[in-house]
Amino acid sequence: MARSSSGGETLGRKIAGIDEAGRGPVIGPMVIATVVVDERKIPKLEELGVKDSKKLTPKRRERLFDKILGLADDYTVLVLSPEEISSREGTLNEFEVENFARALNSLKIKPDVIYADAADVDEKRFARELEARLNFKAEIISKHRADALFPVVSASSIVAKVTRDREIEKLKEEYGEIGSGYPSDPRTRAFLETYYRQHGDFPPIVRRNWKTLRKIAEKLAKEKKRRGQASLDEFLKG
Incomplete structure (x- = not known):
């Protein structure tokens, strides 16, 4: 009214x-x-x-x-x-x-x-x-x-x-190209993976309880483990 x-x-x-x-x-x-x-x-x-x-x-x-x-x-x-x-x-x-x-x-x-x-x-x-x-x-x-x-x-x-x-x-x-910030954005995922590789952690601008971060951290940990195993195998062969 x-x-x-x-x-x-x-x-x-x-x-x-x-x-x-x-x-x-x-x-x-x-x-x-x-x-x-x-x-x-x-x-x-x-x-x-x-x-x-x-x-x-x-x-x-x-x-x-x-x-x-x-x-x-x-x-x-x-x-x-x-x-x-x-x-x-x-x-x-x-x-x-x-x-x-x-x-x-x-x-x-x-x-x-x-x-x-x-x-x-x-x-x-x-x-x-x-x-x-x-x-x-x-x-x-x-x-x-x-x-x-x-x-x-x-x-x-x-x-x-x-x-x-x-x-x-x-x-x-401040951080360069971070994409849209959405998990589905390849630019965002690339930024997060690169940052994690360089710093061993994610930047303070992320939502730390998002599953995306855990998946990226697990993926990079597996890659690191594979590289370490490959290096060990090469050493033993040498």
């Missing part, structure tokens, strides 16, 4: 979108972003051309970033370090819902309705878990692929993705 200010002006409901970027990578942070707009601004978000951030080029996302924040009534961005992610208690889903709530609770303008990208296979359960952690009352609509369904979540998805991309660029300035 619309409400009136003391001056008689009719105000629309405040609508929030919340999403994350970087849930799955082995390198770098996870970023959670919220965007709050008056419901009357939703058509303006659509006019900007916001959509699922994965369907936009990096340049397009960068151009939209400032426009989205300029249109927002309020927003928050949480950058969660690899150390925070690795040292978490509970599952990644639990960690995500805790920090979704943390981002929403830090808003100065509390939304009436929250559209959230559900991290849980059970959308309604994710909504209940999120609602239980809020310090204010709001209607929560939790959906899978919410970033493709609701412009305000698309907007938060873009803010989160641009922020994470910028964080990755900072890491590249």
Whole structure:
């Protein structure tokens, strides 16, 4: 329902979108972003051309970033370090819902309705878990692929993705080519293997409890053992 200010002006409901970027990578942070707009601004978000951030080029996302924040009534961005992610208690889903709530609770303008990208296979359960952690009352609509369904979540998805991309660029300035940070990226795996060979450990920018690291360490340990055995065989033959 619309409400009136003391001056008689009719105000629309405040609508929030919340999403994350970087849930799955082995390198770098996870970023959670919220965007709050008056419901009357939703058509303006659509006019900007916001959509699922994965369907936009990096340049397009960068151009939209400032426009989205300029249109927002309020927003928050949480950058969660690899150390925070690795040292978490509970599952990644639990960690995500805790920090979704943390981002929403830090808003100065509390939304009436929250559209959230559900991290849980059970959308309604994710909504209940999120609602239980809020310090204010709001209607929560939790959906899978919410970033493709609701412009305000698309907007938060873009803010989160641009922020994470910028964080990755900072890491590249320090460490060189690290790829996207995702385990499936050959450049990322090559960087991790090379770094481990040179230092006997992984860099501080990784999520230490990711299976990817254990597999790489086991692979390189086997290679080292094979080289050692080959060297021993050659010595004995000589």
